[in-house]
Amino acid sequence: MSTNSSHPRATPDATYTPNVLTSPSVSLAGLKRPTEPNLVHGRILYLEDVSVSFDGFKAINHLSLDIAPGELRCIIGPNGAGKTTMMDIITGKTKPDSGQVFFGSNINLLEFNEPEIAKLGIGRKFQKPTVFEELSVFDNLELALKSDKSVRSSLFFKLSSVQKNRLIEVLETIKLEDSITRQAGNLSHGQKQWLEIGMLLMQEPKLLLLDEPVAGMTDQETQRTAELFLTLKGRHSLVVVEHDMSFIKTIAEKITVLSEGSVLAEGTFDQVQANEKVIEVYLGR
Numbered sequence: 116m117s118t119n120s121s122h123p124r125a126t127p128d129a130t131y132t133p134n135v136l137t138s139p140s141v142s143l144a145g146l147k148r149p150t151e152p153n154l155v156h157g158r159i160l161y162l163e164d165v166s167v168s169f170d171g172f173k174a175i176n177h178l179s180l181d182i183a184p185g186e187l188r189c190i191i192g193p194n195g196a197g198k199t200t201m202m203d204i205i206t207g208k209t210k211p212d213s214g215q216v217f218f219g220s221n222i223n224l225l226e227f228n229e230p231e232i233a234k235l236g237i238g239r240k241f242q243k244p245t246v247f248e249e250l251s252v253f254d255n256l257e258l259a260l261k262s263d264k265s266v267r268s269s270l271f272f273k274l275s276s277v278q279k280n281r282l283i284e285v286l287e288t289i290k291l292e293d294s295i296t297r298q299a300g301n302l303s304h305g306q307k308q309w310l311e312i313g314m315l316l317m318q319e320p321k322l323l324l325l326d327e328p329v330a331g332m333t334d335q336e337t338q339r340t341a342e343l344f345l346t347l348k349g350r351h352s353l354v355v356v357e358h359d360m361s362f363i364k365t366i367a368e369k370i371t372v373l374s375e376g377s378v379l380a381e382g383t384f385d386q387v388q389a390n391e392k393v394i395e396v397y398l399g400r
C-alpha cells in the first residue's frame with residue numbers, strides 16, 4: 116500500500132521567502148492556514164488514531180498521543196515498534212493512511228510538507244550527527260540561521276545583535292562555549308550531537324523531536340545530555356526516543372511505551388516498569 120499518495124501535499128507559494136527570525140510564523144501567502152499553534156487546550160502535539168502501512172505491514176497502528184506545552188516526553192519501545200516512523204509522520208516525511216496530526220489545536224500538520232513543518236517550529240534530530248565537519252562550531256551555529264545557504268548569500272550574511280546574543284546563549288546551553296573556533300570534525304561524538312542540537316535551538320523550535328540522542332555517547336556525555344534536556348524542557352516541548360533506560364530514568368516525567376505501532380502503556384518510570392504488558396514485550400513471551 117502506498118503511504119504518501121493519499122494525502123495531497125500543500126505547495127508553498129512561489130513568492131514565499133523563508134526567514135525564521137524576522138517572521139516567527141510562516142507566511143504562506145494565499146494559503147490561509149494558521150502557523151502559530153494555539154495552546155489553549157494544553158496540547159502542543161496531538162495524534163489521533165494514526166495508522167500507516169508499508170506493503171501491508173502496519174508500522175503505525177491506531178496511534179494516539181498527546182504532548183503538553185513544555186513537556187519532556189520519553190518514548191520507549193522495542194526495535195521496530197514504530198518510534199522513528201512516528202517522528203516521520205509528525206515531521207511530514209511520511210503521510211499516514213488515516214488519522215489526525217495536529218500542532219496545537221489549530222494546525223493540521225497533514226496540510227504541510229516537510230520544510231514547512233520545520234518552519235512552523237518543529238525541529239528534528241536524527242540519530243547520526245549531521246554537522247558541517249569542516250566548519251567551526253561558531254560557523255555551524257551561524258549557518259543554522261541562514262535560510263539561503265548558498266556561498267554568495269553567506270558572504271553577505273551578517274549576524275544582528277539579537278542573533279549574536281542567541282548564538283552565545285546557545286553555545287552556553289550546549290556547553291561548547293570553550294570550543295567556538297574548533298572545527299566540528301574534531302569534536303567528540305557527544306559534542307557533535309550537542310552542536311547539532313544547538314543548530315536546532317538557533318531556530319527557536321517550539322517542539323523538538325530527538326531520536327536516540329545518547330546512542331554512542333560515553334556515560335559522562337550521556338549525563339551531560341540529560342542535564343541539557345532538563346534545561347530545555349519548559350522552554351521547548353521535547354519528545355525523546357531512547358533505548359538507554361538509565362538515561363530515561365534520569366530525565367523522565369511521563370513515558371509512553373510503543374509496541375507494534377500503538378501505545379502499550381503510559382505513565383511514570385516506576386509505573387511502566389511494573390506494567391505486566393511492558394515486561395512481556397521487553398522480555399518476550
Ligand SMILES: Nc1ncnc2c1ncn2[C@@H]1O[C@H](COP(=O)(O)OP(=O)(O)OP(=O)(O)O)[C@@H](O)[C@H]1O
Pocket residue numbers: 169174192193194195196197198199200201
Ligand atoms: N519507509 C519504510 N518502508 C518500509 N518499511 C518501513 C519504513 N519505515 C519503517 N518501516 C518498518 O516499520 C517498522 C517500524 O520501524 P521504525 O523504524 O519506526 O521502528 P523503531 O521503533 O524506530 O525501531 P528502532 O528502535 O529499531 O529504531 C519496522 O518494521 C520497519 O522496518
Ligand SMILES: [Mg+2]
Pocket residue numbers: 198199200326
Ligand atoms: Mg528508530
